Every structure is written in C-alpha cells, then in structure tokens.
Amino acid sequence: MARAATTSDVFNAIAEPQRRDILVLLRAGERPVTELANELGMTQPRASKHLRVLKEVGLVRDRTAGKQRLYGLEASGLRPVHEWTGGFARFWNESFDRLDAYVQDLKQARQEE
Amino acid sequence: MARAATTSDVFNAIAEPQRRDILVLLRAGERPVTELANELGMTQPRASKHLRVLKEVGLVRDRTAGKQRLYGLEASGLRPVHEWTGGFARFWNESFDRLDAYVQDLKQARQEE
DNA sequence: CAATCATATTCCCATATGGGCATACGTCAA
DNA sequence: TTGACGTATGCCCATATGGGAATATGATTG
Numbered sequence: 507m508a509r510a511a512t513t514s515d516v517f518n519a520i521a522e523p524q525r526r527d528i529l530v531l532l533r534a535g536e537r538p539v540t541e542l543a544n545e546l547g548m549t550q551p552r553a554s555k556h557l558r559v560l561k562e563v564g565l566v567r568d569r570t571a572g573k574q575r576l577y578g579l580e581a582s583g584l585r586p587v588h589e590w591t592g593g594f595a596r597f598w599n600e601s602f603d604r605l606d607a608y609v610q611d612l613k614q615a616r617q618e619e
Numbered sequence: 620m621a622r623a624a625t626t627s628d629v630f631n632a633i634a635e636p637q638r639r640d641i642l643v644l645l646r647a648g649e650r651p652v653t654e655l656a657n658e659l660g661m662t663q664p665r666a667s668k669h670l671r672v673l674k675e676v677g678l679v680r681d682r683t684a685g686k687q688r689l690y691g692l693e694a695s696g697l698r699p700v701h702e703w704t705g706g707f708a709r710f711w712n713e714s715f716d717r718l719d720a721y722v723q724d725l726k727q728a729r730q731e732e
Numbered sequence: 733c734a735a736t737c738a739t740a741t742t743c744c745c746a747t748a749t750g751g752g753c754a755t756a757c758g759t760c761a762a
Numbered sequence: 763t764t765g766a767c768g769t770a771t772g773c774c775c776a777t778a779t780g781g782g783a784a785t786a787t788g789a790t791t792g
Contacts, residue, residue: 508747581710591701597694621777
C-alpha cells in the first residue's frame, strides 16, 4: 500500500504547502483559478489540480460566475485539525510552566538573600 | 517531482493517521516501540518507521533506557499547525454568527408582534 | 564471549503523488 | 455557428510512500 489518497482526508490535503497558500489567499475572498495561479506563481493546470483536491475534502467551494469559476473558502473543514492539535496544548505549555516555576524560585531565593 | 518528503515538514508527518495515533498515545507518557506497536495493532518495524518520521520532524524524542528505547512526546512541534488552522477560526465562526444574527432578528420580530 | 531481548534497517512491491504539456470542455459574445 | 476566453483533464514522468519479510544492529545478562 502507498500513502493514503490526499483527497480522502483534510490532514492530507493541507500537507501540501501550495494548497495551504491557496487557502490563505482565499481568506481575502472568492477568486477565479487564473487569478490564484498568477498570485501564487503557478500554472493554471496546477492550480486547478490543487483546487480539485481542496474541493474533494470540502475545504473549498466553487460557483460558476459567467465564464469564470469562483473558488471560495470553506474553512470549517480545518476545525478538526485545529481541535486535534489543540489536544496537545497542555503539553507544549508544560515546559513554559516549568520555566515559570524556575523563575519564581530564583526570585524567591534572591529575596531571601 | 513527487510529493515532498514527509520527513521535512510537520504537516506532512501528521498526515498519516497511524502517526497521529502514536502521538495521541504518547500523551499518556513515554513508551517503548514494542508497546506502541502492540497497543496500536501494528508490527514493530512499522512502528519504528513511523517513529523515525516523527522524530525527524521533531514531534518525538527518544532516550535509551536499558535494553529499551523510550519515545516521548515533543508536542511543541504541533503548535504551528494549531496556529495556522487557528488563522481560519473567524471563518468557521462566521456562519455561526450569521445564524445568531438571524435568531436575534426572529426574537425581536416576535416581541414586536 | 555467547545468548537473548529490543529495535532499526534493508530490499522489494504497489500505489499515489506533483509537475509539465497538450488538449478537451464550457460558457459567453459577435 | 464560430471565436475567444477560462478552466478542467489526460497522459507521462520521476519520486516518495507505507507495508511486509528478513535481517542487521544494539544492549544486557550469564
């Protein structure tokens, strides 16, 4: 078996930096493919392919507007990722807490001099 | 070019479900490879390979303890992912806000009856 | 040193990828 | 209908993957 399909999972979909770039750009509003491609310095087919992946995992929606097709953000799909990583927050704060405790100790020691 | 190396980027490293499972397990404390493999129903070489990836992106640390090698969580590496996704929070709250506004309108309309 | 337990690595496979290029498809206007 | 524009697809490539099986490497104990 190879890697799982990127189109099957949000974690996989955002593993690709260019797709993350697209999502960030879309925070500013809907955009047609060509514009995205230009702003990110990639070819149109490439942008289309990435958008397809993003759409299949529900991170992006599209609607036809005349000759163009506008892509828009569907950010709720990122929520699970945010929450999953959030489940580790207490661990990355841990060292901070320890450092803080250490500093407090130092302070107290100094006062007792 | 194929996909970027999973060992080069935290986003990529956590794109694989089994690696996420490992990280979750490690929240309960350090563990040797074999134990992780057993608890997750995977073979030892498989677990070792995943742990190697996690280590290369800094999500895991290891230390030798007698015959065993204990792997432990290095959660701070997940922080960038949490923050990146957090940058989209206002968007996934948006629909909520709209719904809320709608409900408020309904309430007010009812009072004015 | 040898035996044993714990873990990492190597080799091989099937598969999914991201990219480029050419081209098909869709939609609108003349 | 025919252009012309905007976008999606198909085909091909090089490469990275995750998995299995066997085996190498490491460390401890007798």
